Amino acid sequence: NAGVTQTPKFRVLKTGQSMTLLCAQDMNHEYMYWYRQDPGMGLRLIHYSVGEGTTAKGEVPDGYNVSRLKKQNFLLGLESAAPSQTSVYFCASSPRLLSPLHFGNGTRLTVT
Amino acid sequence: EDKVVQSPLSLVVHEGDTVTLNCSYEVTNFRSLLWYKQEKKAPTFLFMLTSSGIEKKSGRLSSILDKKELSSILNITATQTGDSAIYLCAFNTNAGKSTFGDGTTLTVKP
Numbered sequence: 383n384a385g386v387t388q389t390p391k392f393r394v395l396k397t398g399q400s401m402t403l404l405c406a407q408d409m410n411h412e413y414m415y416w417y418r419q420d421p422g423m424g425l426r427l428i429h430y431s432v433g434e435g436t437t438a439k440g441e442v443p444d445g446y447n448v449s450r451l452k453k454q455n456f457l458l459g460l461e462s463a464a465p466s467q468t469s470v471y472f473c474a475s476s477p478r479l480l481s482p483l484h485f486g487n488g489t490r491l492t493v494t
Numbered sequence: 495e496d497k498v499v500q501s502p503l504s505l506v507v508h509e510g511d512t513v514t515l516n517c518s519y520e521v522t523n524f525r526s527l528l529w530y531k532q533e534k535k536a537p538t539f540l541f542m543l544t545s546s547g548i549e550k551k552s553g554r555l556s557s558i559l560d561k562k563e564l565s566s567i568l569n570i571t572a573t574q575t576g577d578s579a580i581y582l583c584a585f586n587t588n589a590g591k592s593t594f595g596d597g598t599t600l601t602v603k604p
Contacts, residue, residue: 386536413590422503424582424594425537432590440591472536479590480525485536 384408388473388486395463395493403458403489405473413476414456415440415483416448418469425472431456432479463493496521500583500595508603511573515598517583518565525586527559527566532580532597540568540581573602 386407395401405414412433417425417440427440429448437448445467447459456475460467470490474483498519507513517527526544530537541550546561554573559566570577580597587593 415592417594422596424498424500424596425584425592426594427591430591441593480586482528482539482542483530483537483592485538487535 386473386475386484386486388471388489390489391487392490393492395460395491397464397493399463400459400461401463401491402460403471403473403491405456405458405475405486407454407456407473407475407484409475409477409484410453411475411477411484412453413479413481414450415474415476416446416456416458417472417474418442419472419488420469428458428471463491465493467491468493496585496587496593498583498585498593498595500581500598502598503596504599504601506601506603507573509574511602512569512571513573513600515568515570515581515583515600516565517567517595518563519583519585520564521585521587521593523588524561525588528584528586528592529557529566529568530582530584532582533578537582570600573600575602575604578602 415430416428431450434453473486501516529540541557543559549558584592584594
C-alpha cells in the first residue's frame with residue numbers, strides 16, 4: 383500500500399518557469415491538501431480539496447493553482463516561479479473532515 | 495486570527511531523559527488538537543485530543559489537553575535517539591482545516 387505519493391522528489395527551477403507537482407493517493411480519501419514547509423516553520427496550507435472536482439484556498443494560495451480532476455490525484459501548479467516559492471511541499475490526504483492527515487514524503491523545490 | 499505556538503523551539507537531551515513539549519493555541523471553533531512526529535520526511539500522526547483532561551498514551555509517549563488553559567503537552571519518557579525529530583502540534587476547527595505550529599526540534603544524544 384503506497385499511501386500518498388508525490389512526484390517529483392526534487393526540482394530546480396529558474397525564476398519565471400512553470401511546473402506541476404503531482405500527488406496521488408490510493409486510500410480512496412475524500413480530502414486532499416497541499417502544504418509548504420519553510421525552515422524553522424510549521425506547515426502552511428496552500429490549497430485543499432474536499433472531493434473530486436472541488437478546490438479551495440488555504441492560508442498562502444497566491445502564486446499557486448490546483449486541480450482535482452480525479453479523486454486520487456491532486457495537482458499543484460506554479461505558473462511563474464519566484465525565489466520566495468523555494469520550499470518543501472507536502473501533500474496530505476484524509477478520509478473524513480477533521481481526521482488525522484496522511485502525508486507524502488515531500489518535494490524539495492528550489493527556485494533560482 | 496487563529497494561532498498555535500509551540501515551545502521550546504528546540505531541545506537537546508540525553509538518552510533516558512524525560513521531556514515535555516508544549517503547545518498553546520488561540521482559536522475560534524476549536525474541534526481537536528493533533529500531534530505529529532516528523533523525522534527526515536513526512537510527518538506521521540501521533541495523537542488526536544478532543545476532550546480536556548483525557549490522556550492519550552502510546553508506549554513512552556503521552557499527551558494531554560487542557561481546554562481551560564488552551565494548551566497541550568506531549569511527554570516522552572526514557573528518551574531514545576530514535577525520538578530525535580521535529581514534533582508538530584496542529585489544531586482543527588469546524589472549518590475542517592489543520593493549522594500547524596512551528597514545531598519543536600528534539601535532539602536526543604547517546
